[in-house]
Amino acid sequence: xxxxxxxxxxxxxxxxxxxxxxxxxxxxxxxxxxxxxxxxxxxxxxxxxxxxxxxxxxxxxxxxxxxxxxxxxxxxxxxxxxxxxxxxxxxxxxxxxxxxxxxxxxxxxxxxxxxxxxxxxxxxxxxxxxxxxxxxxxxxxxxxxxxxxxxxxxxxxxxxxxxxxxxxxxxxxxxxxxxxxxxxxxxxxxxxxxxxxxxxxxxxxxxxxxxxxxxxxxxxxxxxxxxxxxxxxxxxxxxxxxxxxxxxxxxxxxxxxxxxxxxxxxxxxxxxxxxxx
Numbered sequence: 001x002x003x004x005x006x007x008x009x010x011x012x013x014x015x016x017x018x019x020x021x022x023x024x025x026x027x028x029x030x031x032x033x034x035x036x037x038x039x040x041x042x043x044x045x046x047x048x049x050x051x052x053x054x055x056x057x058x059x060x061x062x063x064x065x066x067x068x069x070x071x072x073x074x075x076x077x078x079x080x081x082x083x084x085x086x087x088x089x090x091x092x093x094x095x096x097x098x099x100x101x102x103x104x105x106x107x108x109x110x111x112x113x114x115x116x117x118x119x120x121x122x123x124x125x126x127x128x129x130x131x132x133x134x135x136x137x138x139x140x141x142x143x144x145x146x147x148x149x150x151x152x153x154x155x156x157x158x159x160x161x162x163x164x165x166x167x168x169x170x171x172x173x174x175x176x177x178x179x180x181x182x183x184x185x186x187x188x189x190x191x192x193x194x195x196x197x198x199x200x201x202x203x204x205x206x207x208x209x210x211x212x213x214x215x216x217x218x219x220x221x222x223x224x225x226x227x228x229x230x231x232x233x234x235x236x237x238x239x240x241x242x243x244x245x246x247x248x249x250x251x252x253x254x255x256x257x258x259x260x261x262x263x264x265x266x267x268x269x270x271x272x273x274x275x276x277x
Contacts, residue, residue, distance in 0.1 A: 006251070009063070013063065016037055024269055025252055046073045059091035059255045060089075061088055067101075074087055074099035080102065106247025118186060125151070127188065134161060151171075151180065177203050187230075189226050213237075217243055248260075
């Protein structure tokens with residue numbers, strides 16, 4: 001049987017950890033396959049996707065800034081992609097390019113893995129209203145939460161997001177964070193605060209209840225200043241690396257035909273690579 005080929009496309013894409021993750025699984029499962037990075041200019045992404053059925057690729061991942069363009073270009077979308085409004089996984093079916101989104105699945109699976117019991121809660125506070133926040137809110141509502149509050153520097157952006165999900169989701173400006181913290185069972189930081197040496201905190205963890213679970217979707221650094229502050233206060237925290245690992249599982253299974261496992265060995269491999277860079 002011929003080698004099965006898959007890819008990740010973005011612009012830039014050199015920093016992507018996806019080849020490391022999929023390469024590890026290919027080796028572990030003994031599959032004759034490859035997974036490569038492809039840097040594609042935004043002006044070329046639609047033509048690239050349209051040409052996939054004759055490209056020799058089984059499919060691939062789509063990362064920033066192409067997720068919305070991929071959503072608009074594919075012939076068919078799954079329910080997750082429709083709910084999140086973006087496509088991060090492509091595959092071919094009957095000669096047509098199909099698109100899915102695994103970000104919400106990855107977010108939920110990470111919490112299932114590292115904070116079992118997170119689904120038995122009622123109220124969540126999501127900091128930030130960018131593209132990633134939409135997947136996070138979808139995952140939280142799918143887990144059965146009764147209320148999700150979204151705060152954002154631009155309240156209108158938070159309102160746009162809330163409008164997509166209905167009555168359980170409410171929008172606020174950042175000034176509302178302090179009043180929302182005491183009632184939050186789960187807090188998710190989807191802002192870029194805490195990335196790349198930034199030490200500012202998106203919220204004051206002192207105001208959170210003792211049972212609160214705090215998670216960040218950033219994984220560089222692995223322990224953001226926000227998670228460190230929450231941890232120092234004795235709160236349960238979950239880093240963002242697991243979301244990256246778990247969101248890769250459905251695509252791999254679709255292209256290569258076997259379901260891979262997210263293990264401590266894989267986590268250590270990616271952490272070592274992050275530390276090296």
